[in-house]
Amino acid sequence: MRFNFALKSFFTVLVAGVLVGCNNSNDYENNSRATGWRLDGKGGSMKYQTDYKGQETGPGLVFIEGGTFTMGRVQDDVMHDWNNTPTQQHVQSFYMDETEVTNRMYLQYLDWLKMTFPPEEENYKNIYVGALPDTLVWRNRLGYNKTMTNNYLRHPAYQNYPVVGVNWIQATEFSKWRTDRVNEMILGEKGYTARDAKYKTDANTSFNTDTYINAPTKVYGGNDSLIRGGKAGDRLVQVIDQDTTHKYVQRKDGVLLPAYRLPTEAEWEYAALGLSSLREYNKYRGRKKYPWDGQYTRNGNRKTRGDQLANFKQGKGDYGGIAGWSDDNADITAEIKSYPPNDFGLYDMAGNVAEWVADVYRPIVDGKYNDFNYYRGNVYTKNAIGQDGTVEVITTDNIQYDTLSNGAIVARALPGEIKQVAVTEEDTYLRTQFSQSDNRDFRDGDKQSSRYYRDQSVALEGGKRMYNSPEHEVATITDSTGNATLSRNYDQSSERTTLINNEVRVYKGGSWRDIAYWLDPAQRRYFPQDMATDYIGFRNAMSRVGSKSQKGKKARN
Template sequence: MQVKNFLILLSSAVLLASCKNGGLFAKKKEKSEVTGWNYNDKNQGGFQVAKSRDQATGPGLVFVQGGTFTMGQTEEDVMGDWNNIPRRVTVPSFYIDRTEVANVHYREYIYWLTRVFDPEADENNKKIIDAALPDTLVWRSELSYNEPLVEYYFRHPGFNDYPVVGVSWRQAYDFCLWRSDRVNEGVLMDKGFVAPQSIQGQQQENNFTTKSYLLGLYQAQPGKGARSKKNPLKTPQGTPRTNVTFEDGILMPDYRLPFEAEWEYAAYGYINNNPRPSLKEGKRGEELITQKQVFPWSHNPNGLRDTKHGSWQGQFLANFKRGSGDNAGVAGGLNDRAIYTAPVKSFYPNGFGVYNMAGNVSEWVYDVYRPLTNLDADDVAPVRGNKFMKMYKNESGEAEVDSTGRVKMTEVTDAESRNRRNYQRGNVINFLDGDSLSLASYGYGQTTLVSDKSRVFKGGSWNDRAYWLSPGTRRYLEEDQASSTIGFRCAMDRMGSPEGNKRKTGNFWKTRKQTR
């Protein structure tokens, strides 16, 4: 009996050992289809491959499934600008903010800057804070009384959820950079890869930025999750890895300003006009690409609300100026319930679930303005404003951070681009419109107000007539200027399936049996 028990124990021990060493019941490791070696196996090289996963939706964003649409003019060009000639383009899938950036969001940004770059400690820090503050003087006008808005619009809690204005394109661009870093730092803290940080301890160049962290220029204290044996990230030797790489699928792409084509596409919300596609492969929406609607709402082209949804005819679908001297309607029945701006979640969202893509405030987009970009730009992801950059490296070949903690970047030179086939210049803002080959010139301040600093804004505002509410209309302003009618929202690139999360990519068929 003792011999029998001994044999049972011995066989159990052998079985357990075989499991630990990749035996019969060990979890099967994923293999490379090009070498046959195991991934994530310290005994076969230790090449780490993260499990395929869908991209997480960042805070405040909604998914916009890409597609083709007619960009540009959808009604008579009453302004005679000839700057939005219709053209069909394709927009890749992306994410965009559900709402415009509100005062409370921008105040959070200013708060963080003030804590990290203490203006009392350094004169240069004060310059950083001053450069980020919105210009509240945009509310002033020679023949109106707007001083209360100058003093209180940005600061009073009654305006917390109203869109921030007085922000230049450059300030909006910097806000997107800051937001990217705060979101990714929060993700690392939530997952335990970075110890909870105190912004009091992050001064100037020592503050977290995503790029400096990935390059190893920012040394974060590892959190409990990174030191745990359950940490899914491993070194080639199989020990827990404390630093996260972008290949791990944990960090998010950067927030940025939406491109003009993206903004216009998201504003129309055409997906609302197609039958909802099924999650099952083969069940797709119809390709209804013939709509030429004028405004972001499609079911009520006259702009009045549908009584089926519990509202009444006569209430507007956007915050705009109905006519001369009529910015709100009559007391007791204000047609848009706003004199100036309205809260960022006012009115119905469109087909993509995005609010106020018409009216309230116009919005900055990324693009540099040129009248005929619609004709020149690529069919897919059209944009003007590219200035190709690369990481700056010192004499030792190492990357560096500046006084704000950001990785130093420098422009790609024409000499570096000369032998390429897909581009030959580093700065292509003027490509085909303003360069020597185009024979076009813009005498800024003499014959035109167009320059390389002219940025497009879209969507119409609380002080605009209905014409400007059409997503196809476009205007421009210098990137260092601001207005009481212009705000912004952020966007983010989409990684993976263009149809969204939990969907396959491409068309799939069962593998056919080979015949000899």
């Protein structure tokens, strides 16, 4: 009897201990460390996301765990560009497209623009036209390429081929559109907005991620049946009880994904190298010449020995090799996933098409000033605030267009987006990180970095500049009858010494037109951001929020 009583007492204490432990664990999750208040929204308390599982991988992306690497080349520079001196850099974890953006992906963007902003309407015609790839990039005065000019973008035979003829600005606008469509899908599938809302929009009722976060009542044209028409719309309010300000998904809920964007040059090079196969504990053994192991462009594996590992120009007049087993199976671009991926699972990080990255080009990567997430191209802006004290949203009456140097007109702010303005001196006062809105030529092109920095009478704008690049002028002239014509003035000055300015962007990786020398991930070239070619495409990246790794770390041994 005594033994049974003691055994029952032991189990009672054990169960009580477990329950106390569970309660403590629950308190840890749902109570504030700062105040002890509840964080689950019950009883009128504030609601926070306490069981966040981590960032989901967006459509088309693969995870790239960040780290340190040597950016730039360490071999002889036979081109004598001297523009990729090795520098040690650290890159945060991020996501990158598994493949290059394809014709089919870009056509979905074009079709959405056509449906939402019908080009036959005068107010919208430049939106669709400005997004169209330049299919005439295939033309050659001494070559027959009419087949690609007429078919490459739209024919289903090329639907899984990388899109070309897209300039840097168009690639950036596609990235913004992709962000909004993915987050719009997430909100609908999770039941926060009407599930079919994405199919019911027009020019006046489009969805924008930043607008939803900052002024949710202004998305979908203020149609509440779409904004909160999902099954989870009411549950969102009920969970937080009396907190009526939380009617919509916010950043703190962890539902929306960060923006799709072009990768930085450092991110692209780090991802292309895929150094994990060369890792030996805490160092890299040697250096990769290409995104794959070895010093050769042909596969050394037993079953596929001799197969080309990328699509590139093998020599003069040789874009694919001799027909048969030694052929790389492509004379122009190749279908995505035609060649093995690198160690990160990324396809065509060498060959096929070269790719736009986000950076403004400068010959020197200023690793002495910054060696963490290096990027040149920051132009800081802020949300415009209207007279009512809320963010100012672009409408169909004030769509913002840019006229490019070649006279093309592109839309840079569509209806539904928040109007952006430059930061002011009030925003930068006593800040140490930045002092102005436009930082593209910081330490390499601004007055302080030029040899004219002591001359107070020299104004860099319109005067002597560090990079004396051509200045082509495009202007719209309106006559007395109200008819507008476009005036183009080509800069014919013989005193220009460079093509480098704040409107040229870096592109990386070799293409189907390039020899093997350009397949090295460290190679860097530049091209005007408003021009396109038949050998430059792009892929998107997305920042990683939260932990550096997707899975916990443990000791190697």
